[in-house]
Amino acid sequence: MMKTRPERQIELLGTDPSLLALESRLRRGWIKDEEFFRSVERLYRIKVKSLGLDPEGELPLFSIPEDFGDPATGILVGRPVHGELAMPPLHLPLDDLTISHVQCSGKTRVGKSFQIAHLASQVCRQQPHRGFLFYDIQGELCSILANLVHPEKLLWIPVEDYWKNPLQDLHEHGLDKAIGFFKRALLESVFIGDATVNLFEQLVRHRCTAEMLSALGPPILEEILVSARHLAGVGRTFARKVVEYQNSLVNILGNLSLNLGCVYNQPITRGFGFRDFEGRVVVIDLSALKDPIALKFFITKELLELTLYAETQHAPMTVVLDEMHRFAPLEKRYGQYSSPILIDAVKTLLKFDVNFWYAEQNPGMMVSPAIFANTGTHFVFRLPNVKDRWPVLNAINISDREQEAAVGILERQHCLVFSEWLGAAVLIKTPDLDIRDLRGEARQTLLPKVRAFQERFLAEHGVRLERGRSRPDSVGAAPTVQDSMKKRIVEHRLEAPLSGITDTYAAAGVSPDKGRQYVTDLVEVGWLEGPENMPGPGSGPKARSCYVATERGCKALDLDWPRGKLPGKGSLKSRLAMKMIGLHFERKGAPVRYEHTLTTPLANKSADVAVLEPDGSVTAYEYQNSNSHLVENIRRNALAGFVRTVVVCQNASSLARARKLIERELEPELLEQVSLATLKEFAG
Numbered sequence: 001m002m003k004t005r006p007e008r009q010i011e012l013l014g015t016d017p018s019l020l021a022l023e024s025r026l027r028r029g030w031i032k033d034e035e036f037f038r039s040v041e042r043l044y045r046i047k048v049k050s051l052g053l054d055p056e057g058e059l060p061l062f063s064i065p066e067d068f069g070d071p072a073t074g075i076l077v078g079r080p081v082h083g084e085l086a087m088p089p090l091h092l093p094l095d096d097l098t099i100s101h102v103q104c105s106g107k108t109r110v111g112k113s114f115q116i117a118h119l120a121s122q123v124c125r126q127q128p129h130r131g132f133l134f135y136d137i138q139g140e141l142c143s144i145l146a147n148l149v150h151p152e153k154l155l156w157i158p159v160e161d162y163w164k165n166p167l168q169d170l171h172e173h174g175l176d177k178a179i180g181f182f183k184r185a186l187l188e189s190v191f192i193g194d195a196t197v198n199l200f201e202q203l204v205r206h207r208c209t210a211e212m213l214s215a216l217g218p219p220i221l222e223e224i225l226v227s228a229r230h231l232a233g234v235g236r237t238f239a240r241k242v243v244e245y246q247n248s249l250v251n252i253l254g255n256l257s258l259n260l261g262c263v264y265n266q267p268i269t270r271g272f273g274f275r276d277f278e279g280r281v282v283v284i285d286l287s288a289l290k291d292p293i294a295l296k297f298f299i300t301k302e303l304l305e306l307t308l309y310a311e312t313q314h315a316p317m318t319v320v321l322d323e324m325h326r327f328a329p330l331e332k333r334y335g336q337y338s339s340p341i342l343i344d345a346v347k348t349l350l351k352f353d354v355n356f357w358y359a360e361q362n363p364g365m366m367v368s369p370a371i372f373a374n375t376g377t378h379f380v381f382r383l384p385n386v387k388d389r390w391p392v393l394n395a396i397n398i399s400d401r402e403q404e405a406a407v408g409i410l411e412r413q414h415c416l417v418f419s420e421w422l423g424a425a426v427l428i429k430t431p432d433l434d435i436r437d438l439r440g441e442a443r444q445t446l447l448p449k450v451r452a453f454q455e456r457f458l459a460e461h462g463v464r465l466e467r468g469r470s471r472p473d474s475v476g477a478a479p480t481v482q483d484s485m486k487k488r489i490v491e492h493r494l495e496a497p498l499s500g501i502t503d504t505y506a507a508a509g510v511s512p513d514k515g516r517q518y519v520t521d522l523v524e525v526g527w528l529e530g531p532e533n534m535p536g537p538g539s540g541p542k543a544r545s546c547y548v549a550t551e552r553g554c555k556a557l558d559l560d561w562p563r564g565k566l567p568g569k570g571s572l573k574s575r576l577a578m579k580m581i582g583l584h585f586e587r588k589g590a591p592v593r594y595e596h597t598l599t600t601p602l603a604n605k606s607a608d609v610a611v612l613e614p615d616g617s618v619t620a621y622e623y624q625n626s627n628s629h630l631v632e633n634i635r636r637n638a639l640a641g642f643v644r645t646v647v648v649c650q651n652a653s654s655l656a657r658a659r660k661l662i663e664r665e666l667e668p669e670l671l672e673q674v675s676l677a678t679l680k681e682f683a684g
Helices: 005-013 017-027 033-050 112-126 141-145 175-189 194-207 210-216 221-229 240-264 292-310 340-352 369-373 386-395 401-407 439-460 481-495 501-508 512-524 551-557 572-587 630-640 652-665
Strands: 075-082 090-092 101-105 131-136 154-158 281-285 317-321 354-360 375-380 414-418 426-429 463-466 469-472 528-535 543-549 592-599 604-612 618-624 644-649 674-678
Touching: 005 033, 017 033, 075 112, 075 414, 101 112, 101 369, 101 386, 112 131, 112 141, 112 281, 112 317, 112 354, 131 141, 141 154, 141 281, 141 439, 154 439, 175 194, 175 292, 175 340, 194 221, 194 240, 210 512, 221 240, 221 512, 240 292, 292 317, 292 340, 340 354, 340 369, 369 375, 369 386, 375 386, 386 401, 481 501, 481 512, 481 528, 481 543, 481 551, 501 512, 501 543, 512 528, 512 543, 528 572, 543 572, 572 592, 572 604, 572 618, 592 630, 604 630, 618 630, 630 644, 630 652, 644 652, 652 674
Parallel strands: 101 354, 101 375, 131 281, 131 317, 154 281, 317 354, 618 644, 644 674
Antiparallel strands: 075 090, 075 426, 375 414, 414 426, 463 469, 528 543, 592 604, 604 618
């Protein structure tokens, strides 16, 4: 319901002392309603005449400030708008932006980002020790802030350069708290059960023994993922439920490693921390991070680390969240449920000198009411959607339909500002800023500062940055005996991936007991892959436990990865089988090609191993670990020009199943071009 003229006049007079005296006399019955309204009209006329407004004209929709603030100590937010009247600039007290949370809402391209950047530049000049941390979804804030903040104070970090160790907080706060926060981040960011994250805890505790922490530091995300993939006993002694938990954990860690590997897979013990941002204006550019689950995990983990930082002695910090709904959507249909971590941070961190500024296009549909309830200062730009206007205007005590409708058609750079100091919403026009796109200039100026941080992180872990990549430092402390032994083990596995692990212990000069410990460590950090049981030479069911050097291990130990890389792109078993078949024929002097392709007008087909026969024909050797696509592959080999196909099976029972399938489904004329063998026949 629209307000009457007297009601609007009372609202516009606000806390005028004469009005308060009239209201007191009315409540006590000393004057009647008619006398009260006449006095209100008189006070209103005096008020608007002093401001140069026409008392007979339409009443302003929004309040007129009684105090325009102190230009010397306040923060310029804009100039109040009342028709053509030139009003003085409005300055909010610094406290309204530093000891309360600030909400900036409005549709896209109305000036939210410009206003936030302008306010931040003023606050950081008034409080040079305050840190500003922007989480930028759109990737636009750095180019704006570069116009307003001195380059020495500004730090821009693309997400791929925002290096952190996922468990780096254990250095200051202990392993229990570090694991607990990581588990909570997993639980809050995705739909994953308690049993699954408990399995994660077991993996981390197994890896984070005192000895391994002192030698290798906390594990990176990729190492944790490798451990999850190679749980001992899967398929033999593990219960079915545990296998399900393992698969769930591998899926979520794989997602995070794929999307956040640039952040959490660097060879560092400690990376960026909030203490590095004190007194700076920092923009973390998240525009390259598209996956919503990875983004939710990243922000949740950041907020949990922020709570640890806030509990210590620190400089004041302002955290700015652009596009609020990307971090804490209100309903499941918009992504995930509202994040309790963010709501807890908004409720509790203010008393630790950490406040939040957040911007949102659809506040009514996306932002939790609990966040509105803890926000002290609002900037409300154009909100065409009624569902968006209602919770925002309700938070700043505006309920008149005419006023609500006006917010839906505000011009660009026009907004309502509300704070406890103002006591009422005031319509302002934000300042005109001379903003140029300085993204390119900022990149050239700011990226070297990020590289300096990364050099520091790598130096603490004994590696250095060269041409954008890290490698072991060739100059520095001599390697330990354990490091030398581990390098020998990886080097032997690179040269002889089909040899038994006992041969590796002998070649490295290490006892089997110590060797097993070293191999376990190397598998957990991702420098070795395995084991896989491969058939050994001779009669009987002899087998070898085979481990293979990984690309990461070779780069970390400065070994020649391309020379020892296994052929093929399949599973470890398939790649070892291809290597075994190829070596069998190389020892006989036959030309061998891996993943070799033949092409005819009828088909194009590559074989696992292709062997050139003396008559010039080519035979395809296909390792078959299942019968899916077996018949189709044989037919395509024939059409592509392979004169013969040899199906190599894992053992005699799988060979019998393959033979039965081929004889049942393959055409008689093709049966003559197919033979079968077991992998044991190629063991040398």
